[in-house]
Amino acid sequence: MSQNQSVISVDLGGTNLRLGAVDSQGQVRHFQKLSSKSRGTEILEQLVEAIREVEENLKKEGEEILGIALGVPGIVDLKEGVVYQSPHFPDWKQVPIRRYFEGKFSYPLFLDNDAHLIARGEAWKGVAQEIRNFILLTLGTGVGGAIVWEGRLLSGDSGFAGEFGHMVIESEGVSCPCGSRGCFEMYVSATGILHHLEKGGRIDSNEKMTVEKLHESALNGDIAAHAAFQRMGSFLGIGIASLVNITGIQTVVLGGGVSRAWDFFIEPAKKEIVRRTYSETASRILLKRAILGDEAGLLGGGAVFFQKS
Protein backbone atom coordinates (compact mmCIF):
# COMPACT_ATOMS: atom_id res chain seq x y z
CA MET A 1 0.00 0.00 0.00
CA SER A 2 1.27 3.42 -0.87
CA GLN A 3 2.06 5.85 1.90
CA ASN A 4 -0.51 8.53 2.83
CA GLN A 5 0.55 12.02 1.90
CA SER A 6 0.17 15.26 3.85
CA VAL A 7 1.15 18.91 3.60
CA ILE A 8 2.09 21.01 6.59
CA SER A 9 0.13 24.19 6.21
CA VAL A 10 0.62 27.46 8.10
CA ASP A 11 -1.52 30.59 8.12
CA LEU A 12 0.23 33.50 9.77
CA GLY A 13 -2.53 36.02 10.42
CA GLY A 14 -2.35 39.48 11.92
CA THR A 15 -3.30 38.15 15.37
CA ASN A 16 -3.16 34.37 15.26
CA LEU A 17 -0.92 31.65 13.97
CA ARG A 18 -2.80 28.63 12.62
CA LEU A 19 -1.22 25.44 11.45
CA GLY A 20 -1.92 21.79 10.79
CA ALA A 21 -1.53 18.88 8.40
CA VAL A 22 -3.75 18.66 5.33
CA ASP A 23 -4.29 15.41 3.44
CA SER A 24 -5.33 14.83 -0.15
CA GLN A 25 -9.01 14.67 0.82
CA GLY A 26 -8.88 18.08 2.48
CA GLN A 27 -8.94 16.78 6.05
CA VAL A 28 -7.08 18.98 8.52
CA ARG A 29 -5.37 17.23 11.43
CA HIS A 30 -3.08 18.30 14.27
CA PHE A 31 -4.69 21.73 14.06
CA GLN A 32 -3.24 24.42 16.31
CA LYS A 33 -4.24 28.03 16.79
CA LEU A 34 -1.66 30.03 18.69
CA SER A 35 -1.46 33.71 19.40
CA SER A 36 1.59 35.30 17.87
CA LYS A 37 4.25 35.66 20.56
CA SER A 38 5.86 38.62 18.87
CA ARG A 39 5.43 41.09 16.09
CA GLY A 40 9.06 40.82 15.10
CA THR A 41 10.81 38.14 13.13
CA GLU A 42 11.10 36.07 16.37
CA ILE A 43 7.70 34.74 15.43
CA LEU A 44 9.53 32.65 12.85
CA GLU A 45 11.19 30.70 15.67
CA GLN A 46 7.79 30.05 17.24
CA LEU A 47 6.62 28.92 13.83
CA VAL A 48 9.50 26.49 13.28
CA GLU A 49 8.88 24.94 16.69
CA ALA A 50 5.19 24.44 15.95
CA ILE A 51 5.94 22.96 12.53
CA ARG A 52 8.41 20.50 14.10
CA GLU A 53 5.61 19.27 16.34
CA VAL A 54 3.26 18.60 13.42
CA GLU A 55 6.15 17.01 11.53
CA GLU A 56 6.85 14.59 14.37
CA ASN A 57 3.21 13.62 14.62
CA LEU A 58 3.04 12.92 10.92
CA LYS A 59 6.24 10.89 11.00
CA LYS A 60 4.89 8.76 13.85
CA GLU A 61 1.84 8.08 11.74
CA GLY A 62 3.99 7.08 8.80
CA GLU A 63 2.76 9.92 6.58
CA GLU A 64 4.78 11.22 3.68
CA ILE A 65 5.23 15.00 3.95
CA LEU A 66 5.00 16.64 0.52
CA GLY A 67 5.89 20.14 1.54
CA ILE A 68 5.16 23.19 3.64
CA ALA A 69 2.70 25.89 2.60
CA LEU A 70 3.02 29.23 4.33
CA GLY A 71 0.60 32.13 4.08
CA VAL A 72 1.90 35.50 5.24
CA PRO A 73 0.02 38.80 5.33
CA GLY A 74 1.60 41.57 3.30
CA ILE A 75 3.70 42.07 0.26
CA VAL A 76 5.20 38.72 -0.62
CA ASP A 77 7.46 38.23 -3.60
CA LEU A 78 6.71 34.70 -4.68
CA LYS A 79 9.61 34.37 -7.07
CA GLU A 80 12.19 35.64 -4.62
CA GLY A 81 10.61 34.11 -1.54
CA VAL A 82 10.90 37.40 0.31
CA VAL A 83 8.37 39.20 2.50
CA TYR A 84 8.93 42.86 1.71
CA GLN A 85 6.45 44.49 4.00
CA SER A 86 3.78 43.20 6.30
CA PRO A 87 1.47 45.79 7.80
CA HIS A 88 0.87 43.74 10.95
CA PHE A 89 4.54 42.99 11.47
CA PRO A 90 6.04 46.45 11.12
CA ASP A 91 9.59 45.24 11.81
CA TRP A 92 9.53 42.89 8.84
CA LYS A 93 11.47 44.45 6.02
CA GLN A 94 12.79 42.27 3.26
CA VAL A 95 12.65 39.06 5.27
CA PRO A 96 14.16 36.25 3.12
CA ILE A 97 11.66 33.74 4.38
CA ARG A 98 12.35 31.04 1.79
CA ARG A 99 16.03 30.98 2.64
CA TYR A 100 15.22 30.87 6.35
CA PHE A 101 12.95 27.85 5.92
CA GLU A 102 15.27 26.08 3.55
CA GLY A 103 17.88 26.16 6.29
CA LYS A 104 15.49 24.46 8.71
CA PHE A 105 13.52 21.96 6.62
CA SER A 106 14.22 19.84 3.59
CA TYR A 107 10.66 19.97 2.20
CA PRO A 108 9.67 22.26 -0.66
CA LEU A 109 8.21 25.54 0.62
CA PHE A 110 5.24 27.19 -1.06
CA LEU A 111 5.00 30.79 0.07
CA ASP A 112 2.00 32.99 -0.66
CA ASN A 113 0.01 35.92 0.60
CA ASP A 114 -2.39 34.74 3.33
CA ALA A 115 -5.57 35.90 1.56
CA HIS A 116 -4.48 34.16 -1.64
CA LEU A 117 -4.22 30.86 0.26
CA ILE A 118 -7.68 31.42 1.75
CA ALA A 119 -9.03 31.90 -1.78
CA ARG A 120 -7.36 28.66 -2.89
CA GLY A 121 -8.89 26.89 0.11
CA GLU A 122 -12.43 28.14 -0.54
CA ALA A 123 -12.05 27.20 -4.21
CA TRP A 124 -10.89 23.68 -3.35
CA LYS A 125 -13.15 22.68 -0.47
CA GLY A 126 -15.28 25.69 0.41
CA VAL A 127 -17.94 28.01 -0.94
CA ALA A 128 -16.16 28.75 -4.23
CA GLN A 129 -15.94 25.19 -5.56
CA GLU A 130 -16.84 25.15 -9.25
CA ILE A 131 -16.79 28.96 -9.38
CA ARG A 132 -14.33 29.99 -12.09
CA ASN A 133 -14.38 33.75 -11.39
CA PHE A 134 -14.57 35.26 -7.94
CA ILE A 135 -13.24 37.98 -5.72
CA LEU A 136 -12.36 37.14 -2.14
CA LEU A 137 -12.21 39.65 0.69
CA THR A 138 -10.93 38.80 4.15
CA LEU A 139 -12.25 41.17 6.78
CA GLY A 140 -9.98 40.67 9.77
CA THR A 141 -7.40 42.79 11.60
CA GLY A 142 -6.84 44.26 8.15
CA VAL A 143 -8.37 43.56 4.76
CA GLY A 144 -6.83 41.06 2.38
CA GLY A 145 -8.03 39.93 -0.97
CA ALA A 146 -7.67 37.79 -4.05
CA ILE A 147 -8.95 37.80 -7.61
CA VAL A 148 -9.60 34.40 -9.16
CA TRP A 149 -10.22 34.45 -12.89
CA GLU A 150 -10.88 31.33 -14.92
CA GLY A 151 -9.87 29.26 -11.96
CA ARG A 152 -6.50 30.95 -11.54
CA LEU A 153 -5.27 33.40 -8.96
CA LEU A 154 -4.31 36.73 -10.44
CA SER A 155 -0.84 37.22 -9.02
CA GLY A 156 0.14 40.45 -10.76
CA ASP A 157 3.76 41.14 -11.53
CA SER A 158 5.38 39.84 -8.36
CA GLY A 159 2.56 38.27 -6.41
CA PHE A 160 1.51 41.61 -4.91
CA ALA A 161 -2.09 41.46 -6.15
CA GLY A 162 -5.18 41.64 -3.97
CA GLU A 163 -4.20 44.46 -1.64
CA PHE A 164 -7.82 45.59 -1.59
CA GLY A 165 -7.32 47.06 1.87
CA HIS A 166 -5.32 49.88 0.33
CA MET A 167 -7.79 50.86 -2.33
CA VAL A 168 -8.57 54.52 -1.63
CA ILE A 169 -12.25 55.25 -0.95
CA GLU A 170 -11.80 58.76 0.53
CA SER A 171 -8.99 60.70 -1.08
CA GLU A 172 -8.14 62.52 2.15
CA GLY A 173 -9.88 60.22 4.62
CA VAL A 174 -8.60 58.45 7.73
CA SER A 175 -4.80 58.07 7.97
CA CYS A 176 -3.59 54.55 7.36
CA PRO A 177 -0.35 53.16 8.83
CA CYS A 178 0.70 52.39 5.23
CA GLY A 179 1.26 56.14 4.68
CA SER A 180 -1.82 56.73 2.56
CA ARG A 181 -5.20 58.10 3.57
CA GLY A 182 -8.73 56.88 3.12
CA CYS A 183 -7.73 53.24 2.62
CA PHE A 184 -10.69 50.83 2.45
CA GLU A 185 -9.16 48.88 5.35
CA MET A 186 -9.58 51.86 7.68
CA TYR A 187 -13.36 51.63 7.26
CA VAL A 188 -14.20 47.94 7.10
CA SER A 189 -11.55 45.98 9.04
CA ALA A 190 -11.64 45.32 12.79
CA THR A 191 -8.95 47.98 13.15
CA GLY A 192 -11.02 50.46 11.15
CA ILE A 193 -14.28 49.80 13.00
CA LEU A 194 -12.67 50.14 16.43
CA HIS A 195 -10.65 53.18 15.41
CA HIS A 196 -13.83 54.97 14.40
CA LEU A 197 -15.56 54.15 17.68
CA GLU A 198 -12.57 55.29 19.70
CA LYS A 199 -12.28 58.51 17.77
CA GLY A 200 -15.97 59.21 18.36
CA GLY A 201 -15.42 58.63 22.09
CA ARG A 202 -17.83 55.71 22.03
CA ILE A 203 -15.31 53.34 23.47
CA ASP A 204 -12.36 53.86 25.72
CA SER A 205 -9.07 52.77 24.18
CA ASN A 206 -8.23 51.07 27.47
CA GLU A 207 -11.38 49.05 27.33
CA LYS A 208 -9.86 46.26 25.19
CA MET A 209 -12.82 46.36 22.88
CA THR A 210 -12.90 43.79 20.11
CA VAL A 211 -15.16 43.29 17.09
CA GLU A 212 -16.37 40.02 18.66
CA LYS A 213 -17.59 41.95 21.73
CA LEU A 214 -19.13 44.58 19.48
CA HIS A 215 -20.95 41.85 17.58
CA GLU A 216 -22.27 40.45 20.85
CA SER A 217 -23.49 43.91 21.85
CA ALA A 218 -25.25 44.25 18.50
CA LEU A 219 -26.90 40.86 19.04
CA ASN A 220 -28.07 42.12 22.45
CA GLY A 221 -29.73 45.12 20.83
CA ASP A 222 -27.08 47.77 21.43
CA ILE A 223 -27.88 50.59 19.02
CA ALA A 224 -24.36 52.02 18.83
CA ALA A 225 -22.90 48.62 17.97
CA HIS A 226 -25.58 48.15 15.37
CA ALA A 227 -24.77 51.56 13.86
CA ALA A 228 -21.06 50.73 13.74
CA PHE A 229 -21.74 47.67 11.56
CA GLN A 230 -24.21 49.62 9.42
CA ARG A 231 -21.55 52.21 8.72
CA MET A 232 -18.99 49.52 7.99
CA GLY A 233 -21.48 47.84 5.65
CA SER A 234 -21.99 51.00 3.60
CA PHE A 235 -18.26 51.38 3.08
CA LEU A 236 -17.95 47.68 2.32
CA GLY A 237 -20.57 48.09 -0.41
CA ILE A 238 -18.66 51.02 -1.88
CA GLY A 239 -15.46 48.97 -2.05
CA ILE A 240 -17.19 45.92 -3.48
CA ALA A 241 -18.88 48.06 -6.15
CA SER A 242 -15.49 49.42 -7.18
CA LEU A 243 -13.96 45.95 -7.32
CA VAL A 244 -16.82 44.66 -9.46
CA ASN A 245 -16.58 47.67 -11.79
CA ILE A 246 -12.83 47.16 -12.13
CA THR A 247 -12.74 43.39 -12.63
CA GLY A 248 -16.16 42.62 -14.08
CA ILE A 249 -16.27 39.66 -11.68
CA GLN A 250 -19.64 39.27 -10.02
CA THR A 251 -19.18 36.66 -7.30
CA VAL A 252 -17.77 38.08 -4.09
CA VAL A 253 -16.77 35.82 -1.18
CA LEU A 254 -16.41 37.43 2.25
CA GLY A 255 -14.36 35.82 4.99
CA GLY A 256 -12.39 36.82 8.07
CA GLY A 257 -13.49 37.34 11.66
CA VAL A 258 -15.49 40.50 10.98
CA SER A 259 -17.67 38.65 8.48
CA ARG A 260 -19.37 36.88 11.42
CA ALA A 261 -21.37 40.09 11.89
CA TRP A 262 -22.86 39.46 8.40
CA ASP A 263 -26.49 40.08 9.41
CA PHE A 264 -25.62 43.55 10.66
CA PHE A 265 -23.63 44.83 7.68
CA ILE A 266 -24.91 43.03 4.60
CA GLU A 267 -28.04 45.10 3.89
CA PRO A 268 -26.29 48.50 3.84
CA ALA A 269 -23.56 46.90 1.74
CA LYS A 270 -26.08 45.71 -0.83
CA LYS A 271 -27.70 49.13 -0.94
CA GLU A 272 -24.41 50.80 -1.89
CA ILE A 273 -23.60 48.10 -4.43
CA VAL A 274 -26.91 48.66 -6.22
CA ARG A 275 -26.38 52.41 -6.16
CA ARG A 276 -22.86 52.21 -7.54
CA THR A 277 -22.88 49.55 -10.23
CA TYR A 278 -24.73 49.41 -13.54
CA SER A 279 -28.15 47.83 -13.09
CA GLU A 280 -27.23 44.96 -15.41
CA THR A 281 -24.24 44.19 -13.22
CA ALA A 282 -25.94 44.74 -9.87
CA SER A 283 -28.61 42.16 -10.58
CA ARG A 284 -25.93 39.53 -11.20
CA ILE A 285 -23.76 40.11 -8.16
CA LEU A 286 -23.62 37.26 -5.66
CA LEU A 287 -22.33 37.85 -2.15
CA LYS A 288 -21.25 34.65 -0.43
CA ARG A 289 -19.93 33.86 3.02
CA ALA A 290 -16.69 31.95 3.20
CA ILE A 291 -17.36 28.69 5.04
CA LEU A 292 -13.98 27.25 5.98
CA GLY A 293 -13.18 29.62 8.86
CA ASP A 294 -9.89 28.93 10.60
CA GLU A 295 -9.08 26.12 8.20
CA ALA A 296 -9.43 28.11 4.96
CA GLY A 297 -5.80 29.16 4.64
CA LEU A 298 -4.55 25.72 5.64
CA LEU A 299 -6.72 24.05 3.03
CA GLY A 300 -5.42 26.56 0.50
CA GLY A 301 -1.94 25.27 1.26
CA GLY A 302 -3.23 21.76 0.67
CA ALA A 303 -4.83 22.80 -2.61
CA VAL A 304 -1.46 23.94 -3.95
CA PHE A 305 -0.10 20.41 -3.58
CA PHE A 306 -3.19 18.27 -4.12
CA GLN A 307 -5.65 20.10 -6.35
CA LYS A 308 -5.86 19.17 -10.01
CA SER A 309 -7.08 22.26 -11.82
Place this chain on the structure above:
Amino acid sequence: MSQNQSVISVDLGGTNLRLGAVDSQGQVRHFQKLSSKSRGTEILEQLVEAIREVEENLKKEGEEILGIALGVPGIVDLKEGVVYQSPHFPDWKQVPIRRYFEGKFSYPLFLDNDAHLIARGEAWKGVAQEIRNFILLTLGTGVGGAIVWEGRLLSGDSGFAGEFGHMVIESEGVSCPCGSRGCFEMYVSATGILHHLEKGGRIDSNEKMTVEKLHESALNGDIAAHAAFQRMGSFLGIGIASLVNITGIQTVVLGGGVSRAWDFFIEPAKKEIVRRTYSETASRILLKRAILGDEAGLLGGGAVFFQKS
Protein backbone atom coordinates in the same frame (compact mmCIF):
# COMPACT_ATOMS: atom_id res chain seq x y z
CA MET B 1 -0.98 34.87 -55.31
CA SER B 2 -3.31 34.78 -52.35
CA GLN B 3 -5.68 37.65 -51.79
CA ASN B 4 -4.80 40.36 -49.29
CA GLN B 5 -6.88 40.31 -46.14
CA SER B 6 -8.37 43.20 -44.19
CA VAL B 7 -10.63 43.83 -41.23
CA ILE B 8 -13.09 46.70 -41.06
CA SER B 9 -12.56 48.24 -37.68
CA VAL B 10 -14.80 50.74 -35.91
CA ASP B 11 -14.21 52.69 -32.71
CA LEU B 12 -17.34 54.35 -31.45
CA GLY B 13 -16.12 56.89 -28.90
CA GLY B 14 -18.09 59.23 -26.70
CA THR B 15 -17.60 62.11 -29.15
CA ASN B 16 -16.16 60.69 -32.36
CA LEU B 17 -16.68 57.76 -34.63
CA ARG B 18 -13.46 56.37 -36.11
CA LEU B 19 -13.24 53.65 -38.67
CA GLY B 20 -10.98 52.15 -41.30
CA ALA B 21 -9.52 49.00 -42.78
CA VAL B 22 -6.69 47.22 -40.99
CA ASP B 23 -4.41 44.75 -42.73
CA SER B 24 -2.34 41.93 -41.30
CA GLN B 25 0.70 44.21 -40.95
CA GLY B 26 -1.22 46.71 -38.86
CA GLN B 27 -1.56 49.31 -41.60
CA VAL B 28 -4.72 51.40 -41.33
CA ARG B 29 -6.28 52.58 -44.60
CA HIS B 30 -9.48 54.42 -45.56
CA PHE B 31 -9.41 56.04 -42.15
CA GLN B 32 -12.34 58.26 -41.28
CA LYS B 33 -13.04 60.29 -38.17
CA LEU B 34 -16.60 61.53 -38.01
CA SER B 35 -18.46 63.30 -35.27
CA SER B 36 -21.39 61.30 -34.01
CA LYS B 37 -24.56 62.64 -35.60
CA SER B 38 -26.72 61.54 -32.71
CA ARG B 39 -26.63 60.16 -29.22
CA GLY B 40 -29.46 57.76 -29.94
CA THR B 41 -29.37 54.47 -31.76
CA GLU B 42 -29.62 56.40 -35.07
CA ILE B 43 -25.85 56.54 -34.89
CA LEU B 44 -25.94 52.90 -35.95
CA GLU B 45 -27.34 53.96 -39.34
CA GLN B 46 -24.51 56.46 -39.73
CA LEU B 47 -22.15 53.65 -38.82
CA VAL B 48 -23.54 51.20 -41.37
CA GLU B 49 -23.27 53.83 -44.10
CA ALA B 50 -19.63 54.54 -43.23
CA ILE B 51 -18.80 50.82 -43.11
CA ARG B 52 -20.38 50.33 -46.55
CA GLU B 53 -18.02 52.97 -47.91
CA VAL B 54 -14.94 51.21 -46.54
CA GLU B 55 -16.34 47.88 -47.76
CA GLU B 56 -16.71 49.21 -51.31
CA ASN B 57 -13.19 50.58 -51.31
CA LEU B 58 -11.79 47.25 -50.17
CA LYS B 59 -13.79 45.35 -52.75
CA LYS B 60 -12.51 47.62 -55.52
CA GLU B 61 -8.99 46.83 -54.35
CA GLY B 62 -9.71 43.12 -54.41
CA GLU B 63 -9.20 42.68 -50.67
CA GLU B 64 -10.74 39.83 -48.74
CA ILE B 65 -12.74 41.15 -45.76
CA LEU B 66 -12.30 38.88 -42.73
CA GLY B 67 -14.78 40.57 -40.44
CA ILE B 68 -15.91 43.68 -38.66
CA ALA B 69 -14.56 44.71 -35.25
CA LEU B 70 -16.66 47.17 -33.29
CA GLY B 71 -15.64 48.92 -30.09
CA VAL B 72 -18.44 50.50 -28.08
CA PRO B 73 -18.14 52.46 -24.84
CA GLY B 74 -20.12 51.03 -21.95
CA ILE B 75 -21.39 47.76 -20.68
CA VAL B 76 -21.10 45.27 -23.50
CA ASP B 77 -22.13 41.65 -23.10
CA LEU B 78 -19.75 39.86 -25.44
CA LYS B 79 -21.55 36.54 -25.34
CA GLU B 80 -24.97 37.99 -26.06
CA GLY B 81 -23.75 40.75 -28.38
CA VAL B 82 -25.82 43.30 -26.51
CA VAL B 83 -24.89 46.78 -25.32
CA TYR B 84 -26.66 47.12 -22.02
CA GLN B 85 -25.76 50.64 -21.06
CA SER B 86 -23.48 53.23 -22.51
CA PRO B 87 -22.88 56.32 -20.40
CA HIS B 88 -22.34 58.55 -23.43
CA PHE B 89 -25.41 57.25 -25.25
CA PRO B 90 -28.03 57.52 -22.53
CA ASP B 91 -30.84 56.26 -24.79
CA TRP B 92 -29.08 52.97 -25.40
CA LYS B 93 -30.67 50.29 -23.27
CA GLN B 94 -30.23 46.65 -24.20
CA VAL B 95 -29.30 47.37 -27.82
CA PRO B 96 -28.93 43.98 -29.61
CA ILE B 97 -26.05 45.22 -31.67
CA ARG B 98 -24.91 41.85 -32.95
CA ARG B 99 -28.33 41.02 -34.35
CA TYR B 100 -28.54 44.47 -35.92
CA PHE B 101 -25.21 44.02 -37.71
CA GLU B 102 -25.91 40.47 -38.74
CA GLY B 103 -28.95 41.76 -40.59
CA LYS B 104 -26.79 44.21 -42.54
CA PHE B 105 -23.52 42.39 -43.20
CA SER B 106 -22.49 38.83 -43.79
CA TYR B 107 -19.04 39.13 -42.12
CA PRO B 108 -18.36 37.88 -38.60
CA LEU B 109 -18.74 40.66 -36.05
CA PHE B 110 -16.37 41.01 -33.12
CA LEU B 111 -17.89 43.28 -30.51
CA ASP B 112 -15.96 44.63 -27.52
CA ASN B 113 -15.74 47.47 -25.10
CA ASP B 114 -13.86 50.38 -26.74
CA ALA B 115 -11.09 50.55 -24.14
CA HIS B 116 -10.51 46.82 -24.42
CA LEU B 117 -9.89 47.21 -28.15
CA ILE B 118 -7.47 50.07 -27.49
CA ALA B 119 -5.57 47.77 -25.11
CA ARG B 120 -5.44 45.06 -27.78
CA GLY B 121 -4.16 47.63 -30.26
CA GLU B 122 -1.41 48.95 -28.00
CA ALA B 123 -0.40 45.35 -27.21
CA TRP B 124 -0.21 44.42 -30.90
CA LYS B 125 1.43 47.45 -32.49
CA GLY B 126 1.84 50.08 -29.77
CA VAL B 127 3.60 50.80 -26.51
CA ALA B 128 2.60 47.53 -24.82
CA GLN B 129 4.19 45.13 -27.31
CA GLU B 130 5.95 42.35 -25.39
CA ILE B 131 4.39 43.50 -22.10
CA ARG B 132 2.52 40.54 -20.63
CA ASN B 133 0.86 42.40 -17.75
CA PHE B 134 -0.46 45.92 -17.99
CA ILE B 135 -3.32 48.19 -17.04
CA LEU B 136 -4.67 50.60 -19.64
CA LEU B 137 -6.55 53.78 -18.84
CA THR B 138 -8.23 55.91 -21.48
CA LEU B 139 -8.73 59.48 -20.35
CA GLY B 140 -11.29 60.94 -22.73
CA THR B 141 -14.87 62.16 -22.43
CA GLY B 142 -15.08 59.48 -19.75
CA VAL B 143 -12.56 57.00 -18.40
CA GLY B 144 -12.28 53.50 -19.83
CA GLY B 145 -9.91 50.75 -18.93
CA ALA B 146 -8.57 47.29 -19.41
CA ILE B 147 -6.53 44.78 -17.43
CA VAL B 148 -4.17 42.58 -19.44
CA TRP B 149 -2.66 39.69 -17.52
CA GLU B 150 -0.31 37.16 -19.07
CA GLY B 151 -1.13 38.59 -22.46
CA ARG B 152 -4.87 38.14 -22.10
CA LEU B 153 -7.62 40.67 -21.50
CA LEU B 154 -9.43 40.13 -18.24
CA SER B 155 -13.04 40.11 -19.36
CA GLY B 156 -14.74 39.30 -16.07
CA ASP B 157 -18.01 37.40 -16.08
CA SER B 158 -19.72 39.01 -19.07
CA GLY B 159 -17.13 41.31 -20.53
CA PHE B 160 -17.94 44.12 -18.12
CA ALA B 161 -14.40 44.47 -16.76
CA GLY B 162 -12.33 47.64 -16.82
CA GLU B 163 -14.94 50.17 -15.75
CA PHE B 164 -12.24 52.07 -13.87
CA GLY B 165 -14.18 55.30 -14.36
CA HIS B 166 -16.67 54.12 -11.77
CA MET B 167 -14.22 53.19 -9.08
CA VAL B 168 -15.20 55.34 -6.09
CA ILE B 169 -12.45 57.65 -4.82
CA GLU B 170 -14.63 59.91 -2.65
CA SER B 171 -17.48 58.06 -0.98
CA GLU B 172 -19.81 61.07 -1.13
CA GLY B 173 -18.00 63.11 -3.77
CA VAL B 174 -19.19 64.64 -7.04
CA SER B 175 -22.43 63.17 -8.46
CA CYS B 176 -21.89 60.96 -11.48
CA PRO B 177 -24.53 60.44 -14.17
CA CYS B 178 -24.23 56.70 -13.45
CA GLY B 179 -26.09 57.25 -10.17
CA SER B 180 -23.08 56.90 -7.87
CA ARG B 181 -20.94 59.59 -6.29
CA GLY B 182 -17.25 60.23 -6.23
CA CYS B 183 -16.52 58.18 -9.34
CA PHE B 184 -12.90 58.41 -10.55
CA GLU B 185 -14.19 59.61 -13.92
CA MET B 186 -15.65 62.76 -12.36
CA TYR B 187 -12.12 63.87 -11.38
CA VAL B 188 -9.86 62.83 -14.24
CA SER B 189 -11.88 62.74 -17.48
CA ALA B 190 -12.50 65.73 -19.74
CA THR B 191 -16.03 65.85 -18.35
CA GLY B 192 -14.71 65.83 -14.80
CA ILE B 193 -12.05 68.49 -15.34
CA LEU B 194 -14.48 70.88 -17.07
CA HIS B 195 -17.22 70.20 -14.52
CA HIS B 196 -14.89 71.23 -11.72
CA LEU B 197 -13.89 74.44 -13.48
CA GLU B 198 -17.50 75.34 -14.19
CA LYS B 199 -18.58 74.67 -10.66
CA GLY B 200 -15.79 76.90 -9.38
CA GLY B 201 -16.98 79.66 -11.71
CA ARG B 202 -13.67 79.58 -13.56
CA ILE B 203 -15.29 78.97 -16.90
CA ASP B 204 -18.68 79.89 -18.23
CA SER B 205 -20.72 76.86 -19.30
CA ASN B 206 -21.66 78.75 -22.49
CA GLU B 207 -18.01 79.21 -23.34
CA LYS B 208 -17.66 75.83 -25.12
CA MET B 209 -14.50 75.11 -23.22
CA THR B 210 -12.66 71.92 -24.08
CA VAL B 211 -9.70 70.12 -22.55
CA GLU B 212 -7.74 70.86 -25.75
CA LYS B 213 -8.23 74.58 -25.19
CA LEU B 214 -7.38 74.19 -21.54
CA HIS B 215 -4.18 72.40 -22.49
CA GLU B 216 -3.29 75.24 -24.86
CA SER B 217 -3.88 77.75 -22.08
CA ALA B 218 -1.62 75.74 -19.78
CA LEU B 219 1.07 75.72 -22.47
CA ASN B 220 0.68 79.51 -22.67
CA GLY B 221 1.35 79.84 -18.95
CA ASP B 222 -2.22 80.15 -17.68
CA ILE B 223 -2.03 79.38 -13.96
CA ALA B 224 -5.64 78.27 -13.56
CA ALA B 225 -5.32 75.83 -16.44
CA HIS B 226 -2.10 74.53 -14.93
CA ALA B 227 -3.81 74.07 -11.55
CA ALA B 228 -6.69 72.19 -13.16
CA PHE B 229 -4.29 69.59 -14.58
CA GLN B 230 -2.36 69.42 -11.31
CA ARG B 231 -5.57 68.62 -9.46
CA MET B 232 -6.53 66.06 -12.07
CA GLY B 233 -3.05 64.51 -11.79
CA SER B 234 -3.37 64.03 -8.03
CA PHE B 235 -6.66 62.21 -8.43
CA LEU B 236 -5.21 60.19 -11.29
CA GLY B 237 -2.38 59.08 -9.01
CA ILE B 238 -4.88 58.03 -6.34
CA GLY B 239 -6.79 55.91 -8.84
CA ILE B 240 -3.66 54.36 -10.30
CA ALA B 241 -2.36 53.51 -6.83
CA SER B 242 -5.63 51.71 -6.07
CA LEU B 243 -5.51 49.81 -9.35
CA VAL B 244 -1.94 48.71 -8.71
CA ASN B 245 -2.76 47.65 -5.15
CA ILE B 246 -5.75 45.66 -6.40
CA THR B 247 -4.18 43.94 -9.39
CA GLY B 248 -0.49 43.84 -8.51
CA ILE B 249 0.19 44.91 -12.10
CA GLN B 250 2.89 47.55 -12.33
CA THR B 251 2.83 48.81 -15.91
CA VAL B 252 0.19 51.45 -16.55
CA VAL B 253 -0.52 52.76 -20.05
CA LEU B 254 -2.38 56.06 -20.36
CA GLY B 255 -4.23 57.02 -23.52
CA GLY B 256 -7.16 59.15 -24.61
CA GLY B 257 -7.36 62.84 -25.51
CA VAL B 258 -6.70 64.14 -22.01
CA SER B 259 -3.39 62.29 -21.87
CA ARG B 260 -1.96 64.87 -24.28
CA ALA B 261 -1.62 67.16 -21.26
CA TRP B 262 0.84 64.60 -19.81
CA ASP B 263 3.51 67.12 -18.81
CA PHE B 264 1.02 68.99 -16.66
CA PHE B 265 -0.47 66.10 -14.71
CA ILE B 266 2.18 63.40 -14.50
CA GLU B 267 4.26 64.74 -11.58
CA PRO B 268 1.37 65.16 -9.14
CA ALA B 269 0.15 61.73 -10.25
CA LYS B 270 3.52 60.16 -9.42
CA LYS B 271 3.58 61.87 -6.04
CA GLU B 272 0.27 60.30 -5.03
CA ILE B 273 1.31 56.90 -6.37
CA VAL B 274 4.44 56.92 -4.22
CA ARG B 275 2.44 58.01 -1.18
CA ARG B 276 -0.20 55.35 -1.62
CA THR B 277 1.60 52.16 -2.65
CA TYR B 278 4.13 50.04 -0.78
CA SER B 279 7.62 51.27 -1.44
CA GLU B 280 8.59 47.96 -3.05
CA THR B 281 5.73 48.37 -5.49
CA ALA B 282 6.13 52.08 -6.12
CA SER B 283 9.70 51.71 -7.29
CA ARG B 284 8.61 49.21 -9.94
CA ILE B 285 5.65 51.10 -11.41
CA LEU B 286 6.06 52.20 -15.01
CA LEU B 287 3.77 54.87 -16.45
CA LYS B 288 3.68 54.82 -20.24
CA ARG B 289 1.95 56.93 -22.82
CA ALA B 290 -0.18 55.15 -25.38
CA ILE B 291 1.26 55.85 -28.83
CA LEU B 292 -1.36 54.81 -31.36
CA GLY B 293 -3.76 57.74 -30.86
CA ASP B 294 -6.82 57.65 -33.09
CA GLU B 295 -5.77 54.33 -34.61
CA ALA B 296 -5.44 52.40 -31.33
CA GLY B 297 -8.97 51.00 -31.22
CA LEU B 298 -8.92 50.18 -34.93
CA LEU B 299 -5.68 48.27 -34.57
CA GLY B 300 -7.18 46.44 -31.63
CA GLY B 301 -9.90 45.25 -33.96
CA GLY B 302 -7.20 44.08 -36.37
CA ALA B 303 -5.35 42.30 -33.55
CA VAL B 304 -8.42 40.18 -32.81
CA PHE B 305 -8.28 38.73 -36.33
CA PHE B 306 -4.57 38.81 -37.11
CA GLN B 307 -2.57 38.55 -33.89
CA LYS B 308 -1.08 35.23 -32.95
CA SER B 309 -0.76 35.24 -29.19
